[in-house]
Amino acid sequence: MSVANGKQQPRVAVVVFPGTNSEDETVRALQAVGLDAGLVHWSQPEALARFDAFVLPGGFAYEDRIRSGAVAAHDAVMDPVIEAAQAGKFVLGICNGAQILAEAGLVPGTGPLRRPTAAFAPNASGRFQSVHVHVRLSVAPERVPILAGIEPGAVIPAWASHGDGRLAAPADELARIERDGHLAFVYCDRDGNPMPAPNGAALDCAGLVNRAGNVLAIMPHPERDAWTFQHLDGSRDAARGDTAATLAPSGGIVFFEHFARALRKRVPA
Amino acid sequence: MTRTFAVTLTIPDNEAFTAFETLGRLEIPAARVQRADIWIFEGDLGDDLAATIGSIETIHNPNKHRLVERPADRPEHGEVWIATRDEAPATLVAGRSLPGVRAIRRRTAWRLLDDEGRSVPPAVLDRAVETFLCNPAFQVAITA
Numbered sequence: 001m002s003v004a005n006g007k008q009q010p011r012v013a014v015v016v017f018p019g020t021n022s023e024d025e026t027v028r029a030l031q032a033v034g035l036d037a038g039l040v041h042w043s044q045p046e047a048l049a050r051f052d053a054f055v056l057p058g059g060f061a062y063e064d065r066i067r068s069g070a071v072a073a074h075d076a077v078m079d080p081v082i083e084a085a086q087a088g089k090f091v092l093g094i095c096n097g098a099q100i101l102a103e104a105g106l107v108p109g110t111g112p113l114r115r116p117t118a119a120f121a122p123n124a125s126g127r128f129q130s131v132h133v134h135v136r137l138s139v140a141p142e143r144v145p146i147l148a149g150i151e152p153g154a155v156i157p158a159w160a161s162h163g164d165g166r167l168a169a170p171a172d173e174l175a176r177i178e179r180d181g182h183l184a185f186v187y188c189d190r191d192g193n194p195m196p197a198p199n200g201a202a203l204d205c206a207g208l209v210n211r212a213g214n215v216l217a218i219m220p221h222p223e224r225d226a227w228t229f230q231h232l233d234g235s236r237d238a239a240r241g242d243t244a245a246t247l248a249p250s251g252g253i254v255f256f257e258h259f260a261r262a263l264r265k266r267v268p269a
Numbered sequence: 270m271t272r273t274f275a276v277t278l279t280i281p282d283n284e285a286f287t288a289f290e291t292l293g294r295l296e297i298p299a300a301r302v303q304r305a306d307i308w309i310f311e312g313d314l315g316d317d318l319a320a321t322i323g324s325i326e327t328i329h330n331p332n333k334h335r336l337v338e339r340p341a342d343r344p345e346h347g348e349v350w351i352a353t354r355d356e357a358p359a360t361l362v363a364g365r366s367l368p369g370v371r372a373i374r375r376r377t378a379w380r381l382l383d384d385e386g387r388s389v390p391p392a393v394l395d396r397a398v399e400t401f402l403c404n405p406a407f408q409v410a411i412t413a
Contacts (some may be wrong), residue, residue, distance in 0.1 A: 065284040066291075067404055074291050074401065103404065114400070121407040122353070168354075168407035 009036040010263040013051035015081065015097075017042045017061035017072045022221065026057040026094065029223040032253060033260040045077040052267045053090040053259075054081050056097025058161070058221055068164040069099030073114060078104055082113060090146045090263060091215045095162055098217035102208070107217040108182035109210035110173065118169035118177065118208070120162075120219060124200025128163035131198050132232040133220050135206040136188040139181045145213045147255070148262035155192045156185075157231060157251040158220035160199070160206075165219040167197075167205035174202050184209040185218055190233070225252035270314050273339040274322060275305040275378060280333045288379070288402070297397050299381035299389055307350060307378050309342050311358070312371035327363040343413065347388025350376040350411040351403050376411070 012035045016023050023039055030037035037055075040047050048054065061072035072078065078100070085091045085106050093101040099120045101107045111117040123129055137144070137154045144150060169177065177183055185207030187197045197204040199219075207218035225231050228239050231250040239245035282304055289302040308328060310318060319338055322328050329336045344350045358372035379402055381389040388394070394412070403410040 062287055063283075065287045066402065067408075070401065070404070071287055071291050074294055076294070102406075116404050116406055119404045119406040119408075126359075170406065173406070 009034060010052040010260075010267040011035075011050060012037040012053045012055060012263070013040040013048055014038065014055045014057055015040050015042070015048075015077060016057070017059070017075065017077075019061045019063050020057055020059035020096070022058035022094065022096075022223065025223045025226070026055055029226045029253060029256045030055065030260075032226065032249065033256045035260050035263065040077075042072075042075055042077040045080050048077070048080040048084070053263055054084060054092070056081075056091070056093040056100050057223075058095030058097060061096055061100060064164070067103065068120065069096060069101075069103040072096075072100045073103035082106065085210075085215050088212065088214050090259070090266065092146065092259060093215075093217040094223065095165075095219055095221055098207070098219050099164060101215060101217040106215045107208040107210050108173075108177050108180075109215065110176055110180075110182070117173050118167060120164050121166045121168035122164050123162070123166050128161075129165075129198055130159065130161040132225070133158055133160045133198065133206070134188050134190050134192070135185040135218070135220055136192045138183050138186045139209065143181045143213050144184055144209055144216060146209070146216045146262050147258035148265050150258045153192055154254075155188060155190065156222055156255050157190070157225045158218075158222045158255075159224040159230075160220040161224070162199070162219060165199040165201060167201040167203060167208070169202065177205075177208065178203055180211070182208050182210070184216060222252035222255035225250050226256070227253075270312065271342050272310050272314050272318055273342045274308045274310075274319070274328075275337050275339055276308065276329055277303070277305045277335050277337070278333055279335050291401055292381070292397055295397075295400050297381075297400070298383070298393060299397070300384045301382040301386075303380040303382065305378040307339075307376035309374040309376070310367070310370050310372075311374075313369040315369055318367070318369075321367060322362070325362055344378065344411055346413045347394070348378050348380045348413060349394055349398055349402065350378050351398075352376050352409050352411060354407050354409045
């Protein structure tokens with residue numbers, strides 16, 4: 001905890017690997033919802049002890065060498081993150097962070113650590129894709145205590161921007177993911193209606209959660225739709241010329257508001 | 270007809286070095302790690318295939334790559350190939366088709382070497398595959 005404006009704020013570490021590229025906008029989104037967020041580099045694993053929660057942001061950790069997320073999952077900085085996850089602390093992975101969590105075995109979390117049972121594999125198109133999407137909460141809100149107060153079926157706007165975002169797993173594991181409530185988010189249209197994953201993901205998966213609901217991996221970037229100027233619908237055009245409206249929070253910030261609410265419940269002031 | 274080519278870097282292979290570092294962290298004994306991109310071509314392949322693919326920089330840049338034809342479409346002794354499970358073979362390279370080529374499959378070949386430059390024992394390679402080199406959720410490891 002740290003003190004800001006006279007109030008204790010939970011501390012969130014945004015973990016930076018060589019090749020991470022979304023750390024600043026992730027910190028800004030976390031700070032915008034009142035959290036005390038800061039960067040921790042891969043060479044500083046000991047610094048993680050003072051944090052209440054962890055976010056693995058997007059990018060290309062270790063240039064995606066060997067496989068997306070594979071090298072980072074074995075990095076020493078992941079040791080305290082994994083220990084924290086097992087102790088019940090909140091861990092959020094976005095895009096490359098989601099790939100790292102899958103490689104670390106933290107999501108869906110159905111096998112041993114660092115022995116992945118699922119993967120965010122290369123897109124079915126074989127290409128990097130950057131598209132504006134919506135994702136819908138596809139489990140009961142009680143399954144995701146990391147997003148406290150989120151509405152059933154909540155729809156979050158985000159940008160899918162990845163080459164390796166296709167959920168892949170053996171058939172029995174996919175059945176387990178669906179049956180046991182690990183399929184946290186699926187792709188949908190702006191009204192929440194189902195739509196095929198743009199990357200060919202099994203189950204149209206956009207996000208996975210572990211059994212305890214304290215580790216969440218989401219492929220699209222809600223932090224890239226956190227402000228109106230980033231949002232791809234009429235609101236951006238309507239705000240043109242109005243600085244305050246252009247810089248107003250957008251739908252993606254709601255995702256981080258639920259994360260902040262969860263942390264404040266878990267780490268009371 | 271099938272023809273198989275291995276492409277290796279003649280400059281330092283950063284990906285192999287990163288694998289070496291990670292395997293060291295996993296306490297898997299290897300003094301060196303070698304990597305190659307494997308290209309398997311199927312179809313009515315002409316004699317000029319090697320020259321053709323050798324001129325496609327997506328596959329082979331002569332300033333930094335070595336292109337070697339392999340005698341078989343399977344790993345050599347001491348080597349493991351990592352393939353994507355349920356792979357749909359490609360038909361194009363860099364957006365262009367090649368004469369007579371009906372299918373193109375890609376693999377990544379890995380070989381771990383000991384201090385004397387010999388391949389590590391199979392059990393060591395197996396452990397490297399299980400713990401790091403292959404994600405069985407979407408990949409398959411092929412050994413000799």
